[in-house]
Amino acid sequence: MAQPAPLALLVLLLLLAGGSEFLAAAASTDTIVPGKGMPGNQTLVSKNGEFELGFFTPGSGIHYFLGVRLRNMGEYSPTFWIGDRVGVINLPGVALEIFGDKLYIKEDGVSLWWSSVAGNGSSSSGAAAAAAVLLDNGDLVVRDQGNPSRVLWRSFDSPGDSLLPGGRLGLDAATGANVSLTFQAYSHNGSLRVDASRRNGFVLTTDGIDSRGVFPDWMVTSQDNGSSLVLNHPNATNSTEFLQFNLGQVSLMRWSDSTAGWVARWTFPSDCKSGGFFCGDFGACNTTTGGCECVGGFTPSYSDEWRLGYFVTGCSRSLPLSCEANGQTEHDDSFAILDKLQGLPYSPQDEAVTTDEDCRAACLNKCYCIAYSTESGCKLWYHNLYNLSSADKPPYSKIYVRLGSKLRSSRGLTTRWIVLLVVGSLAVASAMLALVLLCRYRRELCVSSKFEVEGSLIVYSYAQIRKATGNFSDKLGEGGFGSVFRGTLPGSATAVAVKNLKAVGQAEKQFRTEVQTVGMIRHTNLVRLLGFCVNRNRMLLVYEYMSNGSLDAHIFSEKSSLLSWPVRYQIAIGIARGLAYLHEECEDCIIHCDIKPENILLDGEFCPKIADFGMAKLLGREFNSALTTVRGTMGYLAPEWIYGQPITKKADVYSFGIVLFEIISGRRSTERMKFGSHRYFPTYAAVQVNEGDVLCLLDSRLEGNADVKELDITCRVACWCIQDEENDRPSMGQVVRMLEGVVDMEMPPIPASFQNLVEGEDSGLYSEESWHLRTQD
Template structure:
């Protein structure tokens, strides 16, 4: 419990008078105005006046002191800004409260603490907490900012519910990126007293829950990402008076915060000092279109477009300035009013029409009309009601909507997608008679636009090329950057520092002018067309997850095709597992790597719009960042290689032992092929050696490790399977779970293998796994290494054209010193 009742840090009253000049304290005879600030003792946080973004309104707030970009964590007067900080005063009033007075000496904001003395002091702590203490009784805190959070939850703070008063400590999003006024999205603990959080829209509608707290796993059931971040300690307290959560960081060097963002999602962010940016660890809901009424009335959400919110046809943005600042809650308004009154006196061409919108997630709050069995009758029922704005007819069900439409989602590719008939004024829909005139006008306008655009493009291209080398690092995180080959050659010092390579190509280390490290993969023998290559790269670039290596940019000049990735300083997993000189990974770290990798694969298989099969899961393609968080590399490259992928499979070094049988025999490949490879990698995470390693360090025959796992599971002697370097230091329940799961993953028949989603649930303790059967293929490999070679040669021969003598060299049994890293 971080703050059971937080006390001011004054062990002795006389010390108070020695702190009168302290930079982190406000006394009764001091105040803040203009650019004056106070800074916490360690310099972590600053308190003063600030103006967010491009605003000319000023607020008293707390922000990070060691981060260049002003990032506020708490705002006092978020509803009542002041115009001039130089004539405004933040001080301790005569009644002992902290107050903000404007230029006319009017009260703008107050702590409103129930003080019994006018002798108080305010101190800004290194935790970001502003405390108001009774100077005559220093152990008594009369008010603190962490009890009144705004949009940010800092380590040490509490979010909870007072059961006696019903008062909730909640996070409330800003109105927009430049306005800290309380917005429409809140994160708060369940008012009914359960251990789960809700995100609530407009204080009325709950659209996301964290799920209940699992004290054993230390996660919320709907936020499994929490388990892969072991830098946090969460605690839950529940008694007769209150229930709440708080959290702390295991390392004081890590700067982290939880934010209720203006886009309606809760986000966990961590500051990367080397890259000078905030990185997103997880956010909920996962997809922006799951946020209730994100785009407002008559706004449609499309996760495949930028921006994701657009007004539907016949409507325009109600407040463009708010949309530009990230607040689309105002939605859209009609271009032309409906012509409903006196419909009998209107001609057919003047009457309201319907626009068919396919592949839509239908809006909420529909009304079903019974007794209507035809689309035409459903349409007439809507037209005859002036408040009806849309209808949908599916099967024998007629649904109509009245008033404003919320939660529209375009290109909805899940079950429940339907056609929405949107009611519009006739003038908003095309008139066939005017089409010819419009086309003529459009052609003339387009010709003029082309000439102007060519001139503009030439100018912009010149400017971009001039500033490219100094600007590419700023573009990291904002989109996929197209690089020139000469730039990447310069960044990699003519490709002199090779990190490794695989079937897709070689990887080289490079750096931007600001010393930001990158990894550049030079694709080999790619025969894909320019347009298709850029399309596929754009698709890969939109795939972002904490357990996937981020694609920064690309190069496509003639035969030169290169991909630019973020650099992973800890290298690939194989160097940590198999290298004798590497630091031994403990069991907890290995388990977290297995969980993180499963999470990345689950995202590729089940959460992307189109399922992405990796086709090359192995330790060389699991990269580790500074905190040993696993990130999957080379995802999407199988699709990028196109027809060349069959060549890659047969020439790829380091994949023998990871390929599923169907990949070798030429059968159709599904996501279950990745599951097989993942299972083989799990065996190596347990043993710390290659599955196909023929000799141990002592010179004894090692055999095929997966067959040993089956036998030890049946003998209930799994402890002997663990990497000897760990000296038995492992959670045996987790070890047993991993071994059983790996055996299920490598079943011959893909139908018998688990999905990656199920694998993840098992690792996170949500599913139990039973004893698996022994695959027939592994039964062939129980005696000698010669059987292993025979098995793979037999599978290869089934391809028809390849004999055993043509078996690729990459399928030879590898020793413990083999190292073909892929970035």
């Protein structure tokens, strides 16, 4: 009798047969009810069998996201994402569950995302038990089991970047939801919302710039006096359509059997001359022919779609960058000049170097740098180039675009050796893939002899930490809790940040217990703890590395890259979501106690992540002594700190309000300078918000380029957060909903302590001398 195949080999064969998404579709269910969730490797199927809900991966990524897609279309099926695009990696530990009247994404028992309740966002009473089903139109709904017609939440109210027929844009009178499409990629943001002032009108916003258009009558149905538009079902039978919103472009896509691809039935803007993002990543508009072309060294990402006239998918590199080739450190990438181009989509980042060679080297040393120019100082472009077109008088005549690595092709290898190299590489890759899969499903077999695994964290020896950090040679910064060093994990090219905690006298067993608690906390906007080390009186924490550093380096420094308003607004919302998770979703409420720009880190895509959370747990009884430095951080602390009152999560809310003002203004709130008749910026800001003049609070470097409505909302939220009485401040959950525009808010009052400040004197509540007197232990 044949022996059973090893697990790793079976999984490998499954992957080769159907791709990584095979695992996500291994089984299916038809409903989600309390006590019966949907595991990450299953799908929820609609009754008509046309749609399925599951955890899928976009492209070749490693993260899985919750989404709905058309069944039986394979690689051609679009995915309609749900929720806040919370990514997970380990599918066996993920589940979609119902608890009360909400739907939760949980990873290893920790909630990563949850649905809100339809209507005003408050919990609905009377729903004894809820159930989630996928309707035949692709809408995921949570409804009352006792009254199935009563819908508590639906995915059509948060459609992401695409809309299915029957879906709505604009105000839903039944639920109170104001639905819009959104798009975000790297430092670019976009939205598509209803313009009720015109029949079938809409506003397409890209990086803060509005374009107004009109949907044709056959495409949408206007409701509620034009405040909402419903996408019509296609006229043709057995036809599949959906509205796709990409950066700077919205299209009605229809599946074509004759061409075996998606065809844009209607598009706005309709050509590359009137739509700057029409040609996608690294695509350039030929203003003579009106067609799209890829810049040198790039080819169409999806040639079939380009052939059918849909170019927004853009272009991809013909060769990979050297830094993307298995952690290769040798930079042999070349650069090519782009001639006669205009309309680069976002401001380049300034680099403080003086020579052309140093500018080129600066770009090479950043894997996400894709172009540079030295015409007026060193300018770097990151991630992608959009909105390229030919022009007679471009703003930059010499832009050097980074091309892929020629390392392999320049070695002069013979065909025989190339074949051997490919075969050998495939054999090694197959073995590594089998090992990785075996590790994923049989974790107990994966514990390296170099490391000790404790729960979800790795326990490192002190020698390993010293080697990883080069004997602590690359110092990233220092704070109240210790110094932070950059390092590289042994046996990989993964960069990490190692925090060397100041000696706190904590018992090792207690410290390990608290580290495990903090290590279980996972959220998109919280810095991930990877492992730790305990060696006598040394205590070190190993975190994921944030390539763009801390927020203060970007909003206060004149030498740093200027963050646009859309990026700042998304950073503010991300911080709020992270704090809301710590306060309201963790098993034990975690108060950060030190929210300030230095403790907000930014990843490669400028997504904010809160650092140093859970220090109260980690430092235990010694936390009070560690807080002496924190209490000296003038300007971020709530009044209850100063007066010795009990500290609650509302202290974090106050600090967040101050940080909001700094994100808006690009200046320290504690700067001693004149703001009109005031010397303390939050006082000046509170007055201006009440007078309705918020543009004067915006960072002058942005030259007024901001969405005034978003700016007004952010300023009002900041003023509510810094109220003197903690009961007058909103919770962080309420802050998130206010920033997202889900709930309206009244004009905040000017805090009484601000009104009592004597301008120009040093005896006020926030004067430096008074501050130090009040914060003495």
